[in-house]
Amino acid sequence: MRNINAYVVKTLSSREYIAPGHRACAGCGEVLAMRQVQKALGRNVIVASATGCMEIVSSPFPFSSWEVPWIHVAFENAAAVAGGIEAALKVLQRKGKIEGKKIFVAAMAGDGGTADIGLQALSGALERGHNFLFICYDNEAYMNTGVQRSSSTPFGASTMTSPVGSAQIGQLTWKKNMMAIAAAHGIPYLATASPSYPMDLSEKVAKAAKTEGPAYVHVLSVCPSGWGIPSDATVKFGRLAVETGFFPLYEIEEGKYRITVDVEELLPLEMYLKPQGRFRHLKPELIEQISRRVRAEWRELNRKAEEQKEIEERE
Amino acid sequence: MVTVIINGKKYQAEEGRKLLQVALDNGIEIPHLCYHENLSSYGGCRLCLVELAGRKKSSLVTSCTLPVSEGLEVKTDTPQVKKARRLVMEMILPQAPDSLRIRVLARELGVSAVSFPSEGDGCIRCGLCVRACEELVGAGAISFASRGSARTVEPPFAEEPESCIGCGTCVVICPTDCIKMEERDDERKIIRWKRTLKMKSCVRCGRPFLPLAMVDVITRRSTSPPPGERLELCPDCR
Numbered sequence: 001m002r003n004i005n006a007y008v009v010k011t012l013s014s015r016e017y018i019a020p021g022h023r024a025c026a027g028c029g030e031v032l033a034m035r036q037v038q039k040a041l042g043r044n045v046i047v048a049s050a051t052g053c054m055e056i057v058s059s060p061f062p063f064s065s066w067e068v069p070w071i072h073v074a075f076e077n078a079a080a081v082a083g084g085i086e087a088a089l090k091v092l093q094r095k096g097k098i099e100g101k102k103i104f105v106a107a108m109a110g111d112g113g114t115a116d117i118g119l120q121a122l123s124g125a126l127e128r129g130h131n132f133l134f135i136c137y138d139n140e141a142y143m144n145t146g147v148q149r150s151s152s153t154p155f156g157a158s159t160m161t162s163p164v165g166s167a168q169i170g171q172l173t174w175k176k177n178m179m180a181i182a183a184a185h186g187i188p189y190l191a192t193a194s195p196s197y198p199m200d201l202s203e204k205v206a207k208a209a210k211t212e213g214p215a216y217v218h219v220l221s222v223c224p225s226g227w228g229i230p231s232d233a234t235v236k237f238g239r240l241a242v243e244t245g246f247f248p249l250y251e252i253e254e255g256k257y258r259i260t261v262d263v264e265e266l267l268p269l270e271m272y273l274k275p276q277g278r279f280r281h282l283k284p285e286l287i288e289q290i291s292r293r294v295r296a297e298w299r300e301l302n303r304k305a306e307e308q309k310e311i312e313e314r315e
Numbered sequence: 316m317v318t319v320i321i322n323g324k325k326y327q328a329e330e331g332r333k334l335l336q337v338a339l340d341n342g343i344e345i346p347h348l349c350y351h352e353n354l355s356s357y358g359g360c361r362l363c364l365v366e367l368a369g370r371k372k373s374s375l376v377t378s379c380t381l382p383v384s385e386g387l388e389v390k391t392d393t394p395q396v397k398k399a400r401r402l403v404m405e406m407i408l409p410q411a412p413d414s415l416r417i418r419v420l421a422r423e424l425g426v427s428a429v430s431f432p433s434e435g436d437g438c439i440r441c442g443l444c445v446r447a448c449e450e451l452v453g454a455g456a457i458s459f460a461s462r463g464s465a466r467t468v469e470p471p472f473a474e475e476p477e478s479c480i481g482c483g484t485c486v487v488i489c490p491t492d493c494i495k496m497e498e499r500d501d502e503r504k505i506i507r508w509k510r511t512l513k514m515k516s517c518v519r520c521g522r523p524f525l526p527l528a529m530v531d532v533i534t535r536r537s538t539s540p541p542p543g544e545r546l547e548l549c550p551d552c553r
Contacts, residue, residue: 006529007452007482007483007484008482008484008487010353011351011447011487013352013353014352015352042339043340043342044341099322101341101342101343102344199487236553239550239551240551243551267551
């Protein structure tokens, strides 16, 4: 599904659920992802959105970009609120107040609202097994407050709170593996997605919405302002992240791994890192070190997917 | 705007919209297979049947072809509707016994045992691919052929369709996934239509990325600005 384009996207919904006029930066990959996600979810959805870029840009008082019911909650509890909405819907349905309607609940948060501040609420909601979808828009730092590091910031990235200087080379820790954390809860559906692959993304979101029980979708949202790239290169860097193996696109369905956008030969990681302002300072040996880790993780992911294929073939 | 009554509740809708779309917009589930919001209505799968209320004799109509008008009243969940949908599903299921989506839908409608012989190749004659090829792509490479039980979807004369540009829209839109696409080296194959297309390779990285036939069509159709260099490079190199 890597090379289908042009006419195939016409099969996506022609309706818009995110109105234009929001305050996102030029070339924002996150609002692009949000638009595609909403197209896949449709109109019958209630969204609980944690504090973050998307809350700031889509709801400056007294305006709103949302054409679906939307609740802004605190930074840490998007998943908990979504769980509450889902429970309330169940009760209302049991009492016959909203009979015959299928209403879906989605929680949305940035990487800070998912991996740092919202982690315990997310873990709780996944463990309780609410029928909802959690979407993490990962732009790899706290962008709306001016690029501070989060636990999702990749190794070596320069941010305001992990600066480059004589003492350190930017972020000193590796990116938190949120997919593995969410998968450890044994939930039925997880996927990574990128708005640079719109068909792949909408297929995954639609699948997640159909899943009974909790689902988690991790979306890489390229951030031109925070990453130091030109605003017309958003889609390109989304694709480069996949092609270099930095952010592989895969799904885990009932514990079964499947790589959805297969890359036969990974591109050199320099192509992705070097043009970005936040990685500009990296020396070749450091890029080599990151590259080794990225390739090891890619091999590990491939091994899991291959194992799955073998099991299926044997059956 | 007009007011329609679905299952006893009033809803506002734009006049002339199809009832199925109005229902879906308001969260009322009606099963359907041959309807797509970006395509014209066809009324082929017959699953979206609803009952027109307020008449002496109740009648079933397909909601995907029913334009809404002031005061229209329908019921989507009566025993008669359910019975009709079950019968329709009993006829669809043998045509696509391997499709997961059809099997799930059949289970939801309460169809398990099938009284018709199972001899399908996955195609349920919903015509989505035919309409998508005509209306979304503008190629018109496939159409219905033959009549009655021999009806199939085929390229003209069941030969390799020259007008197919290999865009893959039919592959994505097919509800039963019976249209398969394969890519090997610089060739793309759409297996069901027996179409083999040469791919254009990116001038920078050398990887094939777009069928040559599609490049021709895009070049011909784009007037301003001309595609120029954009079609020389693959999406990763642009």
